[in-house]
Amino acid sequence: MKKGEEPADSDWEELDNMSKINLNGKKCSVNIVPDVENGTAADSDSGMKGVYMTISSSLTLSGIPKDAGKYLVFVSIEDMQGCTAVSNTIPFHVYTGEETLADELVKENLKQYENGKYAWDIMEPWAIKNFGSNVEGEEESVRVPADLEVWFGSKSSSQWLCRGWYLRCDSNRNR
Numbered sequence: 001m002k003k004g005e006e007p008a009d010s011d012w013e014e015l016d017n018m019s020k021i022n023l024n025g026k027k028c029s030v031n032i033v034p035d036v037e038n039g040t041a042a043d044s045d046s047g048m049k050g051v052y053m054t055i056s057s058s059l060t061l062s063g064i065p066k067d068a069g070k071y072l073v074f075v076s077i078e079d080m081q082g083c084t085a086v087s088n089t090i091p092f093h094v095y096t097g098e099e100t101l102a103d104e105l106v107k108e109n110l111k112q113y114e115n116g117k118y119a120w121d122i123m124e125p126w127a128i129k130n131f132g133s134n135v136e137g138e139e140e141s142v143r144v145p146a147d148l149e150v151w152f153g154s155k156s157s158s159q160w161l162c163r164g165w166y167l168r169c170d171s172n173r174n175r
Helices: none
Strands: 029-034 048-053 058-063 069-078 084-086 090-094 118-121 148-152 160-162
Touching: 029 048, 029 058, 048 069, 058 069
Parallel strands: 118 148
Antiparallel strands: 029 069, 048 058, 058 160, 069 084, 069 090
C-alpha cells in the first residue's frame, strides 16, 4: 500500500498456523486497558495478564480480577521484517461479584435477532451469586423475559480465549 491509501479487503490476512506472516514472538504483547469511554477509571487494573500464542493466534487471559469495570484487550505484534500492527479491540468486563441476576437479565443487555426474539450472549466467565428479584412482591425470584430465545454462557471460568485476529501490515514501516 502507498502512504495515504486505505486498505482493501485483500490487504488483510488472518493470523493462524496457516499464515504466511512470521511473527517475532518476543515482540508480541497483550494489552489490557481500561475502557474510559464506557466509564472505567484510567488508573483501573483488571488484575488479568494475557498470553498471545503466535502459532495459533489465540489469546488466553488469566489471573485474579481486581478492579471492577470494562476493559479493552488487544494484541500488538511485530513480524520478522520489523513490520508492526495492532489488532482490533475486544471488550472484557470485570465484575464486582455483587451484581444481581435480576439487574443483569434485562433487555438492554440482550441481543435482539431479526425475528424479534432475544439472546443473552454475554460469553464471559463470571458467576452471579445474587439473584435479586424482578418479580413484584417476591424476594430472590427472577423471571426470564418471555422473548429470551437462547442463553449463552462461558465454557471456562478461569481463562478467556479469543481466536481470529485480523491484522494488516503497512509497507511504509520504519526499519
